[in-house]
Amino acid sequence: MKGTNLGEFEELVLLTIAALINDAYSVGICDELEKQTGRTVKLGVVHAVLNRLEEKGLVKSKLGEATQARGGKRKRYYSITSAGKSALLKSKEVRDQLWSMIPQLSLKRI
Amino acid sequence: MNRENKISPPPWATQLLRWYCKPSLLEDLEGDLNEYFQRNIKSSGVRKAKLVYVIDVFKFFRLYTIRKPEFITLLMNFIMIGSYIKTSGRSMVRNKLFSFINIVGLAVSMSVGLVLIGVLTDVLSYDKFHQNHQRISRVIARYEYLGEKGNNFMATTSLKSARLIKENFSGVEDVAILRSTLQGDLQIGEKIIPLGGFWANPALFKVFSFEMIKGNQVTALQQPFSLVLTETSAKKLFGDQDALGKTVVLNKDRSYTITGIIKDIPFFSHIKFEMLGSLGTLEIIEKEDWRKDSWDDVWRTWAYVLLSEGADTKLIKTNLDNLSKKEDPSVKNTHIELALQPMDNIMFGDSIGNEIGPVLGSTLLWVFGGLAFIVILSACLNYTNLSIARALRRTREVGVRKVIGAMRNNVVMQFMVEAVIISLCSLAIAIVGFFLIRPHFLSIEPEIQKMFTLQLSPLMLIYFFLFAILVGVSAGMFPSLFFAKVQAIQVLKNTASFGGSKKITGRKVLMVIQYCISIILVCASIGVYRQYQHYVNFDLGFNTENILNISLQGNKPDILRKELSELPEVKAVSQSMMVTSVGSYWGTNMKYHGSPNDSSGVGFNSIDENYVPLLGHKLIAGRNFEAKADSTKESEVIVNQQVLKRFNIGNQEPEKALGDVIKIDGKDLTIIGVMKDFQYGRANNQVSKEIVFRYSKKDSRLMNVKLQSNDLIATHAKMEAIWKKIDPVHPFEAHFYNEQIQEAFAGLSATVKLAGFLAFLAISIASLGLLGMVVFTTEIRLKEISIRKVMGASEGKLLYLLGKGFVFLLLIAAAISMPIVILFFEKVVFPKTANHAPLNVFEMVLGVLAILILALIMIGSQTLKAAKSNPAEVLKNE
Numbered sequence: 001m002k003g004t005n006l007g008e009f010e011e012l013v014l015l016t017i018a019a020l021i022n023d024a025y026s027v028g029i030c031d032e033l034e035k036q037t038g039r040t041v042k043l044g045v046v047h048a049v050l051n052r053l054e055e056k057g058l059v060k061s062k063l064g065e066a067t068q069a070r071g072g073k074r075k076r077y078y079s080i081t082s083a084g085k086s087a088l089l090k091s092k093e094v095r096d097q098l099w100s101m102i103p104q105l106s107l108k109r110i
Numbered sequence: 111m112n113r114e115n116k117i118s119p120p121p122w123a124t125q126l127l128r129w130y131c132k133p134s135l136l137e138d139l140e141g142d143l144n145e146y147f148q149r150n151i152k153s154s155g156v157r158k159a160k161l162v163y164v165i166d167v168f169k170f171f172r173l174y175t176i177r178k179p180e181f182i183t184l185l186m187n188f189i190m191i192g193s194y195i196k197t198s199g200r201s202m203v204r205n206k207l208f209s210f211i212n213i214v215g216l217a218v219s220m221s222v223g224l225v226l227i228g229v230l231t232d233v234l235s236y237d238k239f240h241q242n243h244q245r246i247s248r249v250i251a252r253y254e255y256l257g258e259k260g261n262n263f264m265a266t267t268s269l270k271s272a273r274l275i276k277e278n279f280s281g282v283e284d285v286a287i288l289r290s291t292l293q294g295d296l297q298i299g300e301k302i303i304p305l306g307g308f309w310a311n312p313a314l315f316k317v318f319s320f321e322m323i324k325g326n327q328v329t330a331l332q333q334p335f336s337l338v339l340t341e342t343s344a345k346k347l348f349g350d351q352d353a354l355g356k357t358v359v360l361n362k363d364r365s366y367t368i369t370g371i372i373k374d375i376p377f378f379s380h381i382k383f384e385m386l387g388s389l390g391t392l393e394i395i396e397k398e399d400w401r402k403d404s405w406d407d408v409w410r411t412w413a414y415v416l417l418s419e420g421a422d423t424k425l426i427k428t429n430l431d432n433l434s435k436k437e438d439p440s441v442k443n444t445h446i447e448l449a450l451q452p453m454d455n456i457m458f459g460d461s462i463g464n465e466i467g468p469v470l471g472s473t474l475l476w477v478f479g480g481l482a483f484i485v486i487l488s489a490c491l492n493y494t495n496l497s498i499a500r501a502l503r504r505t506r507e508v509g510v511r512k513v514i515g516a517m518r519n520n521v522v523m524q525f526m527v528e529a530v531i532i533s534l535c536s537l538a539i540a541i542v543g544f545f546l547i548r549p550h551f552l553s554i555e556p557e558i559q560k561m562f563t564l565q566l567s568p569l570m571l572i573y574f575f576l577f578a579i580l581v582g583v584s585a586g587m588f589p590s591l592f593f594a595k596v597q598a599i600q601v602l603k604n605t606a607s608f609g610g611s612k613k614i615t616g617r618k619v620l621m622v623i624q625y626c627i628s629i630i631l632v633c634a635s636i637g638v639y640r641q642y643q644h645y646v647n648f649d650l651g652f653n654t655e656n657i658l659n660i661s662l663q664g665n666k667p668d669i670l671r672k673e674l675s676e677l678p679e680v681k682a683v684s685q686s687m688m689v690t691s692v693g694s695y696w697g698t699n700m701k702y703h704g705s706p707n708d709s710s711g712v713g714f715n716s717i718d719e720n721y722v723p724l725l726g727h728k729l730i731a732g733r734n735f736e737a738k739a740d741s742t743k744e745s746e747v748i749v750n751q752q753v754l755k756r757f758n759i760g761n762q763e764p765e766k767a768l769g770d771v772i773k774i775d776g777k778d779l780t781i782i783g784v785m786k787d788f789q790y791g792r793a794n795n796q797v798s799k800e801i802v803f804r805y806s807k808k809d810s811r812l813m814n815v816k817l818q819s820n821d822l823i824a825t826h827a828k829m830e831a832i833w834k835k836i837d838p839v840h841p842f843e844a845h846f847y848n849e850q851i852q853e854a855f856a857g858l859s860a861t862v863k864l865a866g867f868l869a870f871l872a873i874s875i876a877s878l879g880l881l882g883m884v885v886f887t888t889e890i891r892l893k894e895i896s897i898r899k900v901m902g903a904s905e906g907k908l909l910y911l912l913g914k915g916f917v918f919l920l921l922i923a924a925a926i927s928m929p930i931v932i933l934f935f936e937k938v939v940f941p942k943t944a945n946h947a948p949l950n951v952f953e954m955v956l957g958v959l960a961i962l963i964l965a966l967i968m969i970g971s972q973t974l975k976a977a978k979s980n981p982a983e984v985l986k987n988e
Binding site: 025026027043044047048051052063069070071073074075076 | 118135137138139140141142144145146148166169170172174
């Protein structure tokens, strides 16, 4: 099933949400990703991914308080659900497993 | 910081976002974009920020953000359409009178609209058979002498300009040249056929797509003395024989070779001809008159350029201006401005001079379109009036619907559907109306018949259908919004009369305007008709009864005269050069020895000795011409009283003027008779009042035949048989003098017809509107009426009570419009027209009275119905 596997960017977004804890809203995520990965991240892409993650049930969202900035519009804060947590853990597991399979030598030789 | 915060993103982009975005995502997204916007203002300035914002708004238009159409609403509407149609049908049947009035009213106005659509489709299909029609433009020229402004462009240009454009201009593939006029009798053996057309250059077949059946397109018009015929003309000349390569003689002069045969010119071509001659021929025939290199000979050559794909028309116009600059010095005091007119615009374009064929012109189109629009608009307004007049009954229905769960747009839909159904029913009747109007429209003017067919085509039917839907929607717009606003609680609580009363004033104004238009049109038609009658029966100063004018068409008159005189029905025969009193003028210059330096233009007619008695011109003094041989030198003249007055001959006494000598065309002519003044020009024109009759049989173009017969048709046939013997080539052209005079005023009678027809439509529509108003008010006041009745009011009193308001409005309309018409005739029309009949105000008042009586009948019938209603029935519900 396509729904259960995380894409690379999806995983990054998910990790960022987890890392930002209480400040994970679209623009914030965008900025953080840019800072961490060094690549330009488009809001539109992040938005689409967030929307998809929410559909998959990996994140949930709620609207925050209205502020003077943003033209009086509320922010939508995202947080990871338990399904999201397990998806992250699972993908980490897979990676770790694969890492462990690589003999030290073979990597050094490249 | 605060200031920056005040700068907001472009509102329309935000609106767009709000429109397409799902409500659940909207707030968040809008906030994000706003945050970025503020950020961008700081980093890269306001303008860039706005641009990025707009781009972002468009970028977010994605599958997951867009609002899904609310499926339920769509489904509902779809399911409900059946119900709408059903209920609309029921309500139409329930209110038969209203449906009938609506359908007929819309149908009447729509039929005019259909004719307009027909005209438009016809005009749009002009010249589309040319493959490159979009790339063909006509060179038009404006002639300016000594810097005089105000001359308009003409469809023609100079031969030289056409040649220079072809040689020097980039972006021009080729130039087709047409030159007037190729006209004459083609002779092959014994057969003579008269044909007409143009001289043309070989490029014609490259620019246009006239399809050549036989012959070579490229070379057909290359050699001098080549002719290209259309299929029909070839058939006329050669029958079924192959015409290609044959020679014919034109005008008994030179022989030409047929080098090509093309398909007949389609009806929808603005260029029409029966044959084409090679332009090179003209160079040989005309010699001095050819003027190949004259820049200012802009009167008789049409040039059509084929532009190359993607040519820059602005650049070409600049080049044309430069060309004028360069060539203007070649002719003194003259400036010629050239321009391009796209061929697709020719039929629509402004009427410019020297057109190659009849052109509709935008003015006529706008006037007709405007009138059609007014008529349709008032029919739509009537529909609105009538629908709201029914509001009382229907609001309850709407209230119940709303309680059951209908939304605003459901109600709107229902009334729209109803209006569209009604307009579709009207369409059926309107199409019948279209067929009834069509022949009359086509015969309004002979030109129109040459330009339009108004044939029904599938495309036209589609246009009709769309038009009907458009009319339905615009008619239903206001009522449906009106009913959508209905509040269920209010209606069902039975607070009945709401809304409508405020708009009554507006509708009263509308009604007065409608009646003003009707009255103006009726009075104007009556006025113009009176003038037409007056002119047609005008006392011209001579007798036109039972006189047939036969066009000689170049034949020798003697044989014809002899043969005709032998018919028992023919009382007398005379010859003349022209028909007077139908609007043609022949002028010459006259001098009198009494005042040698004074010369003046006089009108004249060349006649024979029988003309004066046959037409009953009255001689005040002197005698008529005496028969002379053709070869005799012209020496005598008959003048009218105005000539004596103008030159003060013989102290203006006719007897003394006899024997005096005047000079015309360098000839000394003795006055042998003085005739009474008569109308030389058209009766409504006063030009050229000084008239002379000259004696010259060889200038005759007409034979005037005085008939005395009970069976004019048989006589006509007999004369035609005689004509056929003498001239088998040209058809017999004979018209009764009286008919020719009527024809001279055809424009006037066309105006009467059109105005009369529009008056009829305006009256019908205004009457329907009035009926709606009456029904509306009586329905609202039904309870009041019942109570009055219970209290003892008589029917007559009630009738007065209900009707007086409307009669008052009608009187206002009459009081406004009558003076307008009278002033219009007195101040605008009459000063410009000679010999006009006095304005018959009495007839106009009669016309207005007829309208008022019609209106009164309607008011009376409806109010009487209300007044007669049983008060118990009405009041028992209370």
